[in-house]
Amino acid sequence: MADDREPRFRRRKTARPAEIIAAALEVFAERGFAAARLEDIARRAGVSKAALYLYFPDKDALFRAVVGEAIAPNFADLRAMARAYRGPFAALAPLLLERIAEAATTTRLPAVAKMIIGESRNFPQLARVWHDQIVSGAAGLVSDLIAEAQARGEIKPGRPRFHAFSLIGPMLMGLLWRETFEPIGAEPIDLKALARQHAATVLGGMLVETGR
Amino acid sequence: MADDREPRFRRRKTARPAEIIAAALEVFAERGFAAARLEDIARRAGVSKAALYLYFPDKDALFRAVVGEAIAPNFADLRAMARAYRGPFAALAPLLLERIAEAATTTRLPAVAKMIIGESRNFPQLARVWHDQIVSGAAGLVSDLIAEAQARGEIKPGRPRFHAFSLIGPMLMGLLWRETFEPIGAEPIDLKALARQHAATVLGGMLVETGR
DNA sequence: CTTGTAAATGACCTATCGGTCAGTTATTGA
DNA sequence: TCAATAACTGACCGATAGGTCATTTACAAG
Numbered sequence A, B: 001m002a003d004d005r006e007p008r009f010r011r012r013k014t015a016r017p018a019e020i021i022a023a024a025l026e027v028f029a030e031r032g033f034a035a036a037r038l039e040d041i042a043r044r045a046g047v048s049k050a051a052l053y054l055y056f057p058d059k060d061a062l063f064r065a066v067v068g069e070a071i072a073p074n075f076a077d078l079r080a081m082a083r084a085y086r087g088p089f090a091a092l093a094p095l096l097l098e099r100i101a102e103a104a105t106t107t108r109l110p111a112v113a114k115m116i117i118g119e120s121r122n123f124p125q126l127a128r129v130w131h132d133q134i135v136s137g138a139a140g141l142v143s144d145l146i147a148e149a150q151a152r153g154e155i156k157p158g159r160p161r162f163h164a165f166s167l168i169g170p171m172l173m174g175l176l177w178r179e180t181f182e183p184i185g186a187e188p189i190d191l192k193a194l195a196r197q198h199a200a201t202v203l204g205g206m207l208v209e210t211g212r
Numbered sequence C: 001c002t003t004g005t006a007a008a009t010g011a012c013c014t015a016t017c018g019g020t021c022a023g024t025t026a027t028t029g030a
Numbered sequence D: 001t002c003a004a005t006a007a008c009t010g011a012c013c014g015a016t017a018g019g020t021c022a023t024t025t026a027c028a029a030g
Helices: A016-031 A038-044 A049-055 A059-084 A089-106 A109-119 A124-151 A160-184 A191-206 B016-035 B038-044 B049-055 B059-084 B089-106 B109-119 B124-151 B160-184 B191-206
Strands: none
Touching: A016 A038, A016 A049, A016 A059, A016 A109, A038 A049, A038 A059, A059 A089, A059 A109, A059 A124, A089 A109, A089 A124, A089 A160, A089 A191, A109 A124, A109 A160, A109 B109, A109 B160, A124 A160, A124 B160, A160 A191, A160 B109, A160 B124, A160 B160, A160 B191, A191 B160, A191 B191, B016 B038, B016 B049, B016 B059, B016 B109, B038 B049, B038 B059, B059 B089, B059 B109, B059 B124, B089 B109, B089 B124, B089 B160, B089 B191, B109 B124, B109 B160, B124 B160, B160 B191
């Protein structure tokens, strides 16, 4: 009789890791590494705390997995898109900035960026992974694009890396603003609009004036 | 005999708070709020842990004191300097950016910025203080300067706040880069040089072309 | 020199949380 | 249908660190 009640748990060896990582991303993003409780992560993943240890040896490893799995692929897209692009830098740059603005709402990239910034001292080896796999890749990519555009005579002289900062910095600031101050009720930032206006501004300063 | 040995401690009611705040700033900057140990702060301030509680009711209050006391005055200078300035925006902007670059090495501002970004979720009321007293003041100041320059016909149209992001964002990115990635051996950034090149670039895009 | 007092301490308390483990139960395949 | 197994759980442990308190001691006033 009435033995058809739901089982207390299911065995789902393959699905767990991704679910745990997703839950961990949320909790880490909300609380930072140290303040995040494994109990909360487990509950949100629909699993017991002990079950986490079937899939990850400890909290550090889980954190590393979150950074690696949840973000890197997303960034790979951007890289591919930029690399595939053929055309003037003046047309690519607005696309890039808009893409960043979009990623801010679509993905948890801003939260993760915040996490890395906040926890870098306590996890130097994590900061290293993030730097080597993501940031230096991104910075290098943009720097390269700029250097190439300079070689084609589209962009004024100047250190490509600094130009990359001029281009990306305001978007990063916008991401962090949204992540840091909007939760407390500060005036929200329209990132898409920021992307458009900043693209116009910075390109105005970077592009070589055409004879016209 | 030999009773002239150093006393175990000194009674220094007035000097303690500032020393504790200075020590706390260092430790918080190094480890973030949660990972910072009161024991460490106390030792660095040359005092016992219990003594902290003679001056601050709890860890939160100490954190708030650090943010309020150690940073706000420093920023007030910048504000005064910018407000006192009379002259074209094209001359003021490089000064501002250079000042930020300098503050990065002179003060612990980057570390505090990192702290706020990292801990904002766990201390919404702190993020609010920081926002109301510092950030919104700074953003408002720069926005105002830009709006005034627009009114004088020096700067192209566009939302002043976005222009402020275009101006400041790359410097913030530089600060965070230094704070986050240089400790792990990443390629260092010359913030002064970044300030100069970025000023030239962004002004090129923002300034109204003079008849010449 | 004596003494009042409050600045300062060291030892202690306790809540929290990362991590462990013996036992339970869903699931598979014979 | 019935083991065999390994995914999963609940209850527990120990360390860490925020916070407290009885006691000590620097120091100034009388």
